[in-house]
Amino acid sequence: MMENKNNMTVRELKEAVKKLSPQEQILLVRYVLGTLEIEEGEMSDEWKMELEVRSEAHEKGEVKTRSWEEVKERLN
Secondary structure, eight states: OOOOOOOOOHHHHHHHHHHHHHHHHHHHHHHHHSSOOOTTTOOOHHHHHHHHHHHHHHTOSSSSSHHHHHHHHHHO
C-alpha cells in the first residue's frame, strides 16, 4: 500500500469531491487530467478537437450538467 504523505486520505478526498458542484467537479477533473503525463500522440486530433468543443460549450453554459447521482439513476 502506498504511503500517504498528504494530510487528506483518499476517502476524505472522495467525500470532499462529492460536496463540490457539478461545475467544480468538472474543473477538478480537467485539472487532474492535465497533471497526467501523456505521451504525444496518445490522443488523436479528433479527440482533442472534441474535448475543446465540449469544454467551450460547458464554459459558455450551453450544456446541462448532471450530478453523478443523476447519471447513476439514469443508468439503472
